[in-house]
Amino acid sequence: MLATYAQAFSLVFEPYVLTVILCSAIYGLFVGCVPGLTATMATALLVPITFFMPAVPAVAAIVTATAMAIFSGDIPGALLRIPGTPASAAYTDEAYAMTKKGQAEVALGAGLVFSAIGGLFGTLVMITSAPALAEIALKFSSFEYFWMVVLGLAGAVFIGNASILKASISLLLGLLVACIGLDNPAAHPRFTFGNTELTGGVSLIPMMVGMFAISEILRFMVHLDPPLKLATEKIGNVFKGMWGLLTKYKWPLVRGSALGTIIGIQPGSGADMAAWMSYAVAKKFSKEPEKFGTGHVEGIVEAGAANNSALAGAWIPAIVFGIPGDSITAIAIGVLYLKGMNPGPTIFIKNPENIYAIFLVFILANLIMIPLGWLTIKVAKTVLRVSRHILMPTILLFCIVGSFAINNTVFGVVLILIFGLIAFVLEENGFPVAPAILGVVLGQMMEENFITSMIKSDGDPSVFFTRPIAMGLAIATFVILLWPVGVWLWRQRRSFSTRRSV
Amino acid sequence: MRFNDALLGLGFLALSIAVLVDIQGFPSFQGQSIGPGAFPGLIAVLLACCSVALIWRGWRERREQGVIAVGAWLSSPRHVRNFLVTVGALVFYIAAADRLGFLICGTIILSSLFLSLRVKPALAVPLAVLLPLIIHVMFYKLLRVPLPWGVLPVLY
Numbered sequence: 001m002l003a004t005y006a007q008a009f010s011l012v013f014e015p016y017v018l019t020v021i022l023c024s025a026i027y028g029l030f031v032g033c034v035p036g037l038t039a040t041m042a043t044a045l046l047v048p049i050t051f052f053m054p055a056v057p058a059v060a061a062i063v064t065a066t067a068m069a070i071f072s073g074d075i076p077g078a079l080l081r082i083p084g085t086p087a088s089a090a091y092t093d094e095a096y097a098m099t100k101k102g103q104a105e106v107a108l109g110a111g112l113v114f115s116a117i118g119g120l121f122g123t124l125v126m127i128t129s130a131p132a133l134a135e136i137a138l139k140f141s142s143f144e145y146f147w148m149v150v151l152g153l154a155g156a157v158f159i160g161n162a163s164i165l166k167a168s169i170s171l172l173l174g175l176l177v178a179c180i181g182l183d184n185p186a187a188h189p190r191f192t193f194g195n196t197e198l199t200g201g202v203s204l205i206p207m208m209v210g211m212f213a214i215s216e217i218l219r220f221m222v223h224l225d226p227p228l229k230l231a232t233e234k235i236g237n238v239f240k241g242m243w244g245l246l247t248k249y250k251w252p253l254v255r256g257s258a259l260g261t262i263i264g265i266q267p268g269s270g271a272d273m274a275a276w277m278s279y280a281v282a283k284k285f286s287k288e289p290e291k292f293g294t295g296h297v298e299g300i301v302e303a304g305a306a307n308n309s310a311l312a313g314a315w316i317p318a319i320v321f322g323i324p325g326d327s328i329t330a331i332a333i334g335v336l337y338l339k340g341m342n343p344g345p346t347i348f349i350k351n352p353e354n355i356y357a358i359f360l361v362f363i364l365a366n367l368i369m370i371p372l373g374w375l376t377i378k379v380a381k382t383v384l385r386v387s388r389h390i391l392m393p394t395i396l397l398f399c400i401v402g403s404f405a406i407n408n409t410v411f412g413v414v415l416i417l418i419f420g421l422i423a424f425v426l427e428e429n430g431f432p433v434a435p436a437i438l439g440v441v442l443g444q445m446m447e448e449n450f451i452t453s454m455i456k457s458d459g460d461p462s463v464f465f466t467r468p469i470a471m472g473l474a475i476a477t478f479v480i481l482l483w484p485v486g487v488w489l490w491r492q493r494r495s496f497s498t499r500r501s502v
Numbered sequence: 503m504r505f506n507d508a509l510l511g512l513g514f515l516a517l518s519i520a521v522l523v524d525i526q527g528f529p530s531f532q533g534q535s536i537g538p539g540a541f542p543g544l545i546a547v548l549l550a551c552c553s554v555a556l557i558w559r560g561w562r563e564r565r566e567q568g569v570i571a572v573g574a575w576l577s578s579p580r581h582v583r584n585f586l587v588t589v590g591a592l593v594f595y596i597a598a599a600d601r602l603g604f605l606i607c608g609t610i611i612l613s614s615l616f617l618s619l620r621v622k623p624a625l626a627v628p629l630a631v632l633l634p635l636i637i638h639v640m641f642y643k644l645l646r647v648p649l650p651w652g653v654l655p656v657l658y
Contacts, residue, residue, distance in 0.1 A: 052645045165555055169514060172549040176521065179542045186538040188528055191521075214592075221584035222575035390625075393615035394633055396588065397608055400595055401637055405647040410599055417592040428573065429504055447541040454536050 008356035012364065017057045021361065024061040025368060028068030029376045032075075033383050034391065035082040035228070036220050039069035039271070043331045044212045045395070047205050048402030055339035056357045062332050063315075063358065064365040067119055070271050070307050071373055074111035074300075075380050078104055080228050087271035087307040090279040090299075097295035099231045109238035110245060110297050111304045112373040114253060118305030119366035121257035122264060122312030126319075127359045130348075133320045137345035142456065143464055145321075146449040147473035149442050152267030152323045154480045156435045159269050164484060166431045174439020175446070177202055183444055185451045197411040204334045206403035206415035207440065211433055212327070213399050214420025219427075220392050230381065238377055245301060252282050252302040260306030264313025267438065270326025271307040271314075278306035312362055319343050319355060323442065327434045330441045504571040508560025515553035521546040587618040603652020604642075608634030 011017070024046065031042040042065050050058035073085030077092035078099050088095075088111075098107040140148070153171060161167040180191045181201030192198040246253070259281060260274040282302035283292045292299055314325025315332070322343035324330035336343050341354055348355060376383070403412035423433050457463035465471050525539035525546075560567060575581040591611040599607050609630050616626035641647040643658065651657075 049645070165552060165559070169549065169552045169556065172545055172552065173514075175545045176517075176542065176549070179545070184538045184541070185536075186529065188538040190528070190538060190542060191524065218585060218588060221588050222573070222581045224574055224578065224581065387621070389619040389621050390616065390629065393612050393619070396591065396615065397612060397634065397637060400592070400608075400611075401604075401641050401647065401649065404649070405641060405645065408648055410596055413592060413596050413599075417589070417596070420592075421589070425503075429510060450541065451536055459536070 004352045005356050005360075007353040008360055011056050011353060011357040012060070012360045017060055020053065020057040020061050021064050021364065021368070024065040025068050025365065025372050028065030029072045029372060030383060031065070032069030032072030032084045033376060033380060034386065034388065035076045035080065035084055036216060036223075036388060036392075037084075037395075038212070038216065039066050039073065039085045039087065040212045040327050040331070041216050042066065042069045043328050044205075044208045045398060045402060047208070047331060047335055048405045050335055051205075051338065051405060055336075055341050055354055056361075058335055058339055059332065059341075059354075059358055060361040062328075062335060063361050066328050067308065067311055067362075067365045068369060068372070070311055071112060071115040071304075071369055072376055074115070074304065075108065075377060076228075076384060078107045078111070079230050079232065079380060079384065081231070082228070085272075087275050087310075089272065090275035090307075091303050094279075094293060094295065094299050096231065097293065098297065098300075101295045102232075103295065103297075104232050104234070105236040105238045106241060106245075106297055107300060108235065108377050109240070109242050110300045112238060112370065112377070113242045113246070114256075114301050114305045115308040115373075116366045116369045117253060118257045118260060119308035119312060119369070120363065121254075121305070122261045122309030123359065123362040123366065125261045125309075126312050126316050126362070130316050130320055130355075133316065134345040134348045137320050140345075140469065141467075142449040142452040143467055143470040144473060146446065146453055146464065147470055147477060148321055148323060149446040149449065151473055151477045151480070152317070153435070153438060153442060153446070154477050155267050155269070156438045158480050158484060159266060159273075161432055161435075163430060166429075167435050170426065170431045170433065171435035171439045174436035175443045177207075177436075178440045178443020179447075184447065197407075197409065201444075202440070203406055203412060203415060204440065205331075205406050206412040207419045208331050208334070208437065209399050209403050210416035210419030211423040211437065213395065214416050215423035215427065215433075217392050217396055217399075218420060218424045220388065228384065230384065233381065235377060235380070238374060245297060249298055249301045252285075252298055253305050255281065255285070256302035256305040257309040260309035261313035263306070264310030264325050265316050267317060267323055267325055270328060270434075271310040274310035275303040275307040279303040308366070315358075315362075319347065319358075320345060322445065324438060327437050330437045333441060503573045503576060504567075506560045506564060506567045506569050508557045508564065509569065511553045511556030511558075511560055514556065515550055518546040518550040518553060522550075584618050587614055591615060599652070600650050601652055603654050604638055604649040605634050605654060606652060608637065 028042055031037045032039060043062055046061055046065055050061050069085055070087050073083055073088035074095060076082050076084040077088045078095035081092060081096040083089040083092045095107040157167040157171050158164060180198055182189050182199050183201050184190060189199050256278040259278050263269050263274040263277060279299045282299045283289050286298055314329045317323045317325050318329040318333055322333060324333050333343055341347060399416055400413055403416045404410060406412055427433060465474055521542055525543050528537060528539035530537040595607050595611060612633060613626055613630035616630060638649060642649050
């Protein structure tokens with residue numbers, strides 16, 4: 001174990017990898033800071049470049065850029081009342097209210113310091129739990145994997161979505177897209193419309209660039225909001241008073257980090273959900289809940305820690321089972337496959353040094369976040385003045401090149417156009433996009449394990465429920481599936497009995 | 503632009519029926535009950551169920567939802583133009599990249615988007631020439647992505 005860590009250390013601490021980490025940190029901070037450019041978009045745009053790197057720097061780039069982007073999304077939230085990434089939206093009003101009260105440095109400092117602590121907490125959980133989970137996962141066969149995938153997809157649909165029906169449709173569309181191509185048990189070309197480019201299936205990366213970058217550009221193009229206006233020009237020392245906040249709010253910090261990690265692990269819900277839920281929890285357990293919303297730092301401490309810890313948490317199922325915890329890890333899993341680091345429990349046996357290198361990168365990224373984040377806050381005024389009218393068309397050109405670079409065909413550009421338009425229309429109509437992405441990523445795994453299991457059991461589906469772990473996972477799935485029904489029935493009964501008593 | 507849920511549901515229902523029709527032509531294995539059509543078929547059936555639920559909901563709420571709720575941007579010609587220029591830029595690249603080459607296409611795309619977004623021409627035109635060049639050097643030279651030269655001779 002120690003020898004492996006030494007090996008991982010030498011993989012990470014070499015000039016090339018460190019340069020990649022530094023560059024992607026600056027990139028992530030910039031993208032997170034500009035409103036309209038999300039952390040997911042940052043990841044999707046980074047993938048075509050990591051395509052040309054060895055495995056460790058490629059993953060390091062993604063890990064660093066996303067951690068930075070999730071933090072720096074707080075900056076425009078505090079200064080412009082526009083969250084830089086969706087993960088900051090939960091406490092944007094709070095941070096802005098603090099800025100209005102002349103406490104911009106406290107809001108930003110808390111965002112920075114507690115983001116780093118939350119990120120380190122999540123990383124610690126990942127380092128300790130992932131190898132242990134992998135031990136269990138080694139015992140899994142196709143039955144258990146099938147249920148794991150179903151459990152993940154059920155979580156993506158049933159947890160935290162406004163409309164479960166629309167989330168389900170989004171998921172099913174993703175699963176249908178995953179069916180396209182030759183990659184099925186019979187190697188029959190499905191839904192390819194005679195197009196040779198489609199026989200290999202829909203390329204994941206152009207699809208993600210389309211759904212997360214092109215749709216975002218289109219949304220910017222039809223945006224009717226007034227131009228951005230900074231709430232304050234003056235930002236003091238962001239580290240002042242942080243120690244006091246740390247001792248005062250140590251429990252909210254731990255609670256936020258823990259909840260964030262758990263939500264991150266749960267497939268389908270990522271940093272943004274972690275922030276919303278932690279903010280609500282912070283308010284519920286606070287001694288002074290009446291201060292929330294008026295520029296009170298407590299919620300920022302808890303939710304700021306939560307969204308960064310969720311990021312690390314999401315990697316746990318991604319590494320151990322190959323099941324992404326959120327849309328960012330869905331993209332990262334694609335990169336792992338491209339680099340020959342196929343996720344799954346055996347990765348801890350085959351090339352453990354690479355996994356430990358990822359752990360080290362997580363620690364490193366959360367540590368350098370503090371000085372680099374401080375610098376970003378210093379130059380934020382200038383960054384926020386960068387014209388988005390120039391930025392967005394340039395990003396469009398990057399999307400074109402990036403999607404072309406994966407297979408060197410213009411078909412990649414066709415894909416970003418189609419999926420960009422689909423994602424734009426779906427989101428305009430209230431369909432969440434994340435379940436679709438998980439559907440595409442997990443569709444093949446789900447089908448493979450389903451078919452293998454059915455052939456193994458000679459067409460008898462009862463085997464899905466008789467193996468002990470499989471049964472446990474099946475029960476967990478049905479609990480998630482039947483939860484909303486149960487809640488609905490309970491409410492009906494209660495309203496019925498109250499009506500009767502009246 | 504929000505469509506009524508019933509309209510979207512009809513679209514999804516049509517999609518699932520199309521899938522169900524298409525998988526009828528898929529081959530099956532001897533002695534196996536499960537072929538390549540089983541999984542897409544299952545998903546199509548589930549999608550059809552969800553579509554029916556969506557249609558029912560859209561129909562029930564047809565008063566509140568209307569048939570199509572036009573977003574504010576659709577009544578602003580400037581924003582409609584921005585949207586169309588963006589989509590047009592991608593279509594243009596797909597159609598013309600191999601013939602005209604990346605540099606020329608990139609310049610045309612950027613200048614039209616900049617001008618549509620009302621960037622000052624004195625700034626827009628030099629940027630539209632320079633940025634594709636930088637991106638081209640970065641990807642063609644450093645990452646060895648064979649971006650097409652088109653009508654231009656191979657310069658580097």
